Amino acid sequence: MIYRTLLYILGMAGGLMVCFLLLPARLPGTTLMGYGTNWLLIWLVGWSLRRPVPIAVGVGICLGLLQDTLVLPPEAGLLPSHSLGLGLSGGLTAMLEKQRYIQEDFISVALIVFAMVVVTETVNALQRTVLGGEVIAVWSDHQRIALSSAVLTSLWSPACYFPLSQLRHWFYRSVNQT
Numbered sequence: 001m002i003y004r005t006l007l008y009i010l011g012m013a014g015g016l017m018v019c020f021l022l023l024p025a026r027l028p029g030t031t032l033m034g035y036g037t038n039w040l041l042i043w044l045v046g047w048s049l050r051r052p053v054p055i056a057v058g059v060g061i062c063l064g065l066l067q068d069t070l071v072l073p074p075e076a077g078l079l080p081s082h083s084l085g086l087g088l089s090g091g092l093t094a095m096l097e098k099q100r101y102i103q104e105d106f107i108s109v110a111l112i113v114f115a116m117v118v119v120t121e122t123v124n125a126l127q128r129t130v131l132g133g134e135v136i137a138v139w140s141d142h143q144r145i146a147l148s149s150a151v152l153t154s155l156w157s158p159a160c161y162f163p164l165s166q167l168r169h170w171f172y173r174s175v176n177q178t
Contacts, residue, residue: 004171005171007171008167008168008171011164011167012047012164012167015043015160015163015164015167016040016043018039019039019040019042019043019160020039020040020066020070022037022039023036023038023039023040023067023070024070024071030152030156031152032148032149032151032152033144033148035144035145035148035149035152036149036152037149037152037153037156038117038120038149038153039156039160040063040066040067040086041086041089041113041116041117041120041153042113042153042156042157042160042161043063043160043164044056044059044060044063044086044089044090044093044116045089045093045109045112045113045116045157045161046109046157046160046161046164046165047059047164048060048089048090048091048093048094049093049094049109050168051094052094053091053094053095054091055094056090056091056093056094057087057088057090057091057094058087058090059090060083060086060087060088060089060090060091061083061084061086061087061090062083063082063083063086063090064081064082064083064084064085064086064087065081065082065083067082067083067086068081068082068083079131080124080127080128080131081127082120082124084123084127085119085120085121085122085123085124086120088119088120088123089116089119089120092116092119093112093116096112106157106158106161106162109157109158109161110154110155110157110158111154113150113153113154113157114150114151114153114154115150117146117149117150117153117154118146118150121142121145121146121149121150122142122146124142125138125139125141125142125146
């Protein structure tokens with residue numbers, strides 16, 4: 001039992017590390033109109049489906065802070081943080097599952113990922129507007145960024161979600177058998 005739990009934790013952490021390392025990579029098929037796939041959001045949605053809302057929000061905020069350390073230079077000052085959008089996305093995903101609006105299949109996960117990318121990019125655009133960005137420029141960029149990133153990320157979501165889902169099912173089956 002202990003080795004299965006350890007394997008489960010290592011598998012989830014390994015999946016997170018792969019997603020974190022893929023974030024800055026621009027591999028063929030992972031960009032659209034210059035915008036890349038949001039791998040951390042895919043992992044967060046897949047992980048948050050069976051978690052309590054406060055924990056999903058906390059993990060989303062932590063992932064957003066990790067993403068900020070990767071993409072924002074230290075001297076940047078007040079720039080939009082990914083932690084607000086990812087925290088909100090984690091909480092909304094956990095709430096969706098609790099309400100039983102979704103099933104755990106590829107189409108549902110892809111639709112949720114699509115919606116959560118739009119939520120995350122909208123929160124980012126709101127932050128840019130509040131921090132003094134030009135409103136017309138911010139929101140015209142938002143449309144292009146949100147749509148291209150949402151389409152691309154939802155198309156790649158099964159590639160990340162399927163292994164994590166299989167690992168979770170394997171772990172819960174093994175726990176229930178003992």
